[in-house]
Amino acid sequence: DAGITQSPRYKITETGRQVTLMCHQTWSHSYMFWYRQDLGHGLRLIYYSAAADITDKGEVPDGYVVSRSKTENFPLTLESATRSQTSVYFCASRPSGPGINEQFFGPGTRLTVL
Amino acid sequence: GENVEQHPSTLSVQEGDSAVIKCTYSDSASNYFPWYKQELGKRPQLIIDIRSNVGEKKDQRIAVTLNKTAKHFSLHITETQPEDSAVYFCPERSHRNQAGTALIFGKGTTLSVSS
Numbered sequence: 001d002a003g004i005t006q007s008p009r010y011k012i013t014e015t016g017r018q019v020t021l022m023c024h025q026t027w028s029h030s031y032m033f034w035y036r037q038d039l040g041h042g043l044r045l046i047y048y049s050a051a052a053d054i055t056d057k058g059e060v061p062d063g064y065v066v067s068r069s070k071t072e073n074f075p076l077t078l079e080s081a082t083r084s085q086t087s088v089y090f091c092a093s094r095p096s097g098p099g100i101n102e103q104f105f106g107p108g109t110r111l112t113v114l
Numbered sequence: 115g116e117n118v119e120q121h122p123s124t125l126s127v128q129e130g131d132s133a134v135i136k137c138t139y140s141d142s143a144s145n146y147f148p149w150y151k152q153e154l155g156k157r158p159q160l161i162i163d164i165r166s167n168v169g170e171k172k173d174q175r176i177a178v179t180l181n182k183t184a185k186h187f188s189l190h191i192t193e194t195q196p197e198d199s200a201v202y203f204c205p206e207r208s209h210r211n212q213a214g215t216a217l218i219f220g221k222g223t224t225l226s227v228s229s
Contacts, residue, residue: 043203043219058216
């Protein structure tokens with residue numbers, strides 16, 4: 001049982017390039033999330049999804065695109081990467097239902113934009 | 115986070131001492147209060163949580179207390195050990211979106227335990 005995985009774990013790209021970060025979970029959790037973590041800013045929510053084909057903006061959505069065609073996958077795309085998007089990106093998932101609130105995080109992807 | 119204030123932002127203690135981190139919230143309807151721990155280079159993980167119908171919950175050396183009147187909840191770590199060194203977060207549900215299911219984490223508290 002792999003749980004929640006992210007790929008790649010490390011990525012170096014150049015300004016202006018398109019980059020897609022993958023997130024896959026094997027629990028069939030309804031909710032999935034993307035966060036970025038930067039020194040001095042903590043963890044900030046980029047986008048989230050309540051189910052397949054349902055997504056919504058978080059705190060810092062500009063410059064990012066998400067999709068959720070299948071419950072288990074939630075890719076995050078940087079359409080034209082900028083240096084300010086250098087960060088560690090965490091994907092997370094959580095099951096739906098009352099009283100179930102623990103959120104499970106993936107191992108993270110460290111992205112460097114040169 | 116949107117409606118949660120966490121204090122202090124950094125905390126340094128000697129091994130064996132106690133550590134307390136406090137979060138103040140503004141939404142009276144809040145009913146779930148989790149604490150996440152993130153060790154250096156690792157992912158955040160839930161360590162303890164409490165619901166609004168409970169005043170205190172303990173799990174070995176950690177405990178969470180809730181004061182609904184004052185709208186704050188605290189994480190207590192007793193007999194601290196070097197492995198308690200981490201960033202601790204008290205996220206709250208976002209009310210920005212209609213579903214209100216996303217957790218907003220904020221900057222957290224960096225705890226350093228020196229031996």
